[in-house]
Amino acid sequence: EDQVTQSPEALRLQEGESSSLNCSYTVSGLRGLFWYRQDPGKGPEFLFTLYSAGEEKEKERLKATLTKKESFLHITAPKPEDSATYLCAVHQGAGGTSYGKLTFGQGTILTVHP
Amino acid sequence: GAGVSQSPSNKVTEKGKDVELRCDPISGHTALYWYRQSLGQGLEFLIYFQGNSAPDKSGLPSDRFSAERTGGSVSTLTIQRTQQEDSAVYLCASSLVVFNEQFFGPGTRLTVL
Numbered sequence: 306e307d308q309v310t311q312s313p314e315a316l317r318l319q320e321g322e323s324s325s326l327n328c329s330y331t332v333s334g335l336r337g338l339f340w341y342r343q344d345p346g347k348g349p350e351f352l353f354t355l356y357s358a359g360e361e362k363e364k365e366r367l368k369a370t371l372t373k374k375e376s377f378l379h380i381t382a383p384k385p386e387d388s389a390t391y392l393c394a395v396h397q398g399a400g401g402t403s404y405g406k407l408t409f410g411q412g413t414i415l416t417v418h419p
Numbered sequence: 420g421a422g423v424s425q426s427p428s429n430k431v432t433e434k435g436k437d438v439e440l441r442c443d444p445i446s447g448h449t450a451l452y453w454y455r456q457s458l459g460q461g462l463e464f465l466i467y468f469q470g471n472s473a474p475d476k477s478g479l480p481s482d483r484f485s486a487e488r489t490g491g492s493v494s495t496l497t498i499q500r501t502q503q504e505d506s507a508v509y510l511c512a513s514s515l516v517v518f519n520e521q522f523f524g525p526g527t528r529l530t531v532l
Contacts, residue, residue: 336518347460348423348510348523392462396518405450405467405517406478413460 307332311410318383319412320416326378337363337396338376339351339407340369344388349392352378383417390414421445423524425511431530440496444513452514452521453486457507468494469517495504497527501531504513 308331318324330338337356341349353362355371362369366387368379378391394407432438444451453465461496464478468488479485483501488494500506508528512521 337520339520340522348512348525351520351522354520394462405452405469405474406464407452407462407521408464409462 307395307397307408309393309395309408309410311391311413313413314411315414316416318380318415320384320417320419321382323379323381323383325380326391326415328376328378328410329374330393330395331374332395332397332408334397335395338371339393339394339396340367340376340378341394343392343412344389352391380415380417383415385417385419388415388417423511423522423529425509425524427527429528429530431532433532435500436503436510437497437499438501438529440498440509440511440529442494442496442511442513442524444492444494444511445490445522446492448513448515448516448522450493450517450519450521451488451496452512453496454512455480455507456526460507462510465496467517474490477485498529501529503531505529506531 310329312327332364340352343349353369358373360371360379370377390412394409426441452467454462456462466486470491471488486496504521508526510526512523514521
C-alpha cells in the first residue's frame with residue numbers, strides 16, 4: 306500500500322531562518338510527487354511536480370528536490386506569509402487499483418514568526 | 420471560470436438527511452477528483468472521473484456515497500442518510516489529464532448534527 310510520511314509535523318521558524326521539510330514515500334511505480342500549500346479554510350494550492358530522482362524545481366523562496374525514497378521542500382529566508390500547511394502527495398503508476406488518486410501525507414504545519 | 424468552484428461552501432444538515440455537493444472543474448480538464456479532509460486527518464481519496472466514467476469507486480466510504488459527472492464537466496457527490504462521521508470538508512480537484520497536477524477547489528464544509 307502507498308505510504309507518504311511527512312516530517313516534522315510542525316515547524317516554527319524565525320523570519321529569515323532557512324529550513325527543510327521532509328516527505329518520505331513508499332509507492333510502486335511513482336508517476337509523480339506533488340507539493341501543495343494549504344492555508345486555513347482553503348483548498349490545497351499546487352506548488353510543484355517532481356517526476357524523477359535528481360529533479361529540482363524552484364519558486365521564489367521554495368525549492369523542491371526528489372530522491373528515490375524522499376523529497377525535500379527547502380525554504381530559504383522564509384517570511385511570515387509562508388506560514389501554511391505544506392502537503393506532499395504521490396501519484397502511483399498505472400496498474401494499481403486507483404491509479405487516478407493522489408496519496409497525501411499528513412502535512413507539515415509551518416509557522417514563520419516576524 | 421478560472422479555477423475549480425464548489426457549492427455550497429458550507430452545509431449544515433441533520434442526521435439522516437441526504438445532501439448533494441457540487442463541483443465545477445476548470446474548463447477543458449478531463450479528470451475530476453473528490454477527496455475528504457476530516458479535522459486532524461489527511462486528505463482521503465474518494466473517487467475520480469476520467470470523462471464521465473469512474474473507473475474505481477472503491478474509495479467511497481460506504482454505499483451511502485455516490486457520485487456522478489455529466490457532460491464531462493460538472494460533478495455531484497451525494498451522501499444519503501448522513502451520519503455524524505460524515506462531517507468533514509469535501510474537496511474537489513481537476514486536472515487536464517489523469518496524471519497531471521490536480522487543482523483544488525475551496526471545498527464544502529459539511530456538518531451533520
